Amino acid sequence: MSSTDAKNDARLNFRLASVLKQEIEEAAAQMSQSVSAFAISALLEAARNVIQQQSATKLTSRDRDLFVSLLDAADKKPNKALTAAAKKCRRNVG
Numbered sequence: 001m002s003s004t005d006a007k008n009d010a011r012l013n014f015r016l017a018s019v020l021k022q023e024i025e026e027a028a029a030q031m032s033q034s035v036s037a038f039a040i041s042a043l044l045e046a047a048r049n050v051i052q053q054q055s056a057t058k059l060t061s062r063d064r065d066l067f068v069s070l071l072d073a074a075d076k077k078p079n080k081a082l083t084a085a086a087k088k089c090r091r092n093v094g
Contacts, residue, residue: 012043 028038059067070076078086 024039025035028035031038
């Protein structure tokens with residue numbers, strides 16, 4: 001379901017300093033958006049960035065180098081477990 005198809009049935013309420021509200025109102029006006037539309041898009045973008053950053057796998061330089069060297073090892077053949085996993089993935093994904 002896209003965000004435009006979603007039913008608007010939830011609220012977020014918070015207080016902020018009037019100077020911050022004025023700044024948000026000015027930014028919304030410059031984007032030709034309502035304050036609500038501007039706030040929703042800004043909050044959603046920030047939320048998605050946080051979720052993406054937190055779900056990303058982070059490697060040390062040593063781990064990255066080891067991973068890349070294993071990928072580059074052309075003479076290595078996949079073991080039985082990897083071959084079985086690839087077949088299962090192809091069946092499930094298509």
